[in-house]
Amino acid sequence: MKKMAAITLAACILALTGCQNPPVSDPTSSSPMPTLSIPPADSSEEELFQRDTLPRLDGSTANIPMAVLMVQRLLKISAEEADAMLNFTTTPYSYGALVGNTADLLLVYEADEETKQAIQLSGVELEYHPIGRDALVFLTNEGNPVDSLTTAQIQAIYQGKITNWKAVGGEDKPIEAYQRPVKSGSQALMVKLVMKELPLMEAPTERYPHEMSGLLEALAGYTNEKNALGYSVYYYAQNMYNMPDLRLMAVDGVMPSEKTIADGSYPFLNEFYAVIRKNEPEEGPVRRLLNWILSDEGRQTIRDAGYVGLS
Numbered sequence: 001m002k003k004m005a006a007i008t009l010a011a012c013i014l015a016l017t018g019c020q021n022p023p024v025s026d027p028t029s030s031s032p033m034p035t036l037s038i039p040p041a042d043s044s045e046e047e048l049f050q051r052d053t054l055p056r057l058d059g060s061t062a063n064i065p066m067a068v069l070m071v072q073r074l075l076k077i078s079a080e081e082a083d084a085m086l087n088f089t090t091t092p093y094s095y096g097a098l099v100g101n102t103a104d105l106l107l108v109y110e111a112d113e114e115t116k117q118a119i120q121l122s123g124v125e126l127e128y129h130p131i132g133r134d135a136l137v138f139l140t141n142e143g144n145p146v147d148s149l150t151t152a153q154i155q156a157i158y159q160g161k162i163t164n165w166k167a168v169g170g171e172d173k174p175i176e177a178y179q180r181p182v183k184s185g186s187q188a189l190m191v192k193l194v195m196k197e198l199p200l201m202e203a204p205t206e207r208y209p210h211e212m213s214g215l216l217e218a219l220a221g222y223t224n225e226k227n228a229l230g231y232s233v234y235y236y237a238q239n240m241y242n243m244p245d246l247r248l249m250a251v252d253g254v255m256p257s258e259k260t261i262a263d264g265s266y267p268f269l270n271e272f273y274a275v276i277r278k279n280e281p282e283e284g285p286v287r288r289l290l291n292w293i294l295s296d297e298g299r300q301t302i303r304d305a306g307y308v309g310l311s
Helices: 002-015 061-075 079-085 091-099 113-122 151-159 185-195 212-221 234-240 258-262 285-294 296-304
Strands: 057-059 105-108 126-141 228-233 246-248 269-277
Touching (some): 061 079, 061 105, 061 234, 061 285, 091 105, 091 185, 126 258, 126 296, 185 269, 234 246, 285 296
Antiparallel strands (some): 126 269
């Protein structure tokens, strides 16, 4: 009965995304994964897992390279083999999978408020462990002369109060401001970190690309006009889908970088998490994997994969 309730409530979480089927994270799709030239760490210790005992992983698109390196090192297999074992269904769907018991551990960004409410209503308690830090970053065309915006200017643009680049020191061109779908991880960060209690304007449907890669491609497509603006998480934009026609913008005079994310000087920061169900047994494989992630070896793996780790 409890299992059926959890599955039903997981379906409710997925329904909040407005889609029937979760996207599949395919390395041959429009979201190519970076090639990590880092071999599995040498270890003389007994292996923690075999392929058939490794807990089921899911999570956010931007955390896939981290998961690949973790699996590579835990199972002592190639990056290609590790990548083939993973199916990350994106932030909102992965929370539904964890509640519905079709995933065991998430490497994931923070959920949007409606998904959080659905999790609470499900009665399935989750346990969150911060494992790294990322940032919400803003991108524009390489040819745009505006290279920095203030928080107040970004808020005004996304409320629809500033509509022309001339108002923020640029050319006399309309601002093509892109957003992400409501349930996406980056949209949740936009609402939480930037807009706070301020309403986001409604934009044309074509300015809500479903995939993060779609948003970056759409921004690059406006290169000739030099008037697009959008946002993503730093790791994805810098390491997973870097496009030469786009550049990051400074916010309040601070450029996003690993250094400014680590020292906290960049303004729009948020942690990402390892998340499990709270009722996982202490000696079970899920907690064994969680403990490895939180260990010195796990934390080093996160850093080796190019993320800003937590000390």
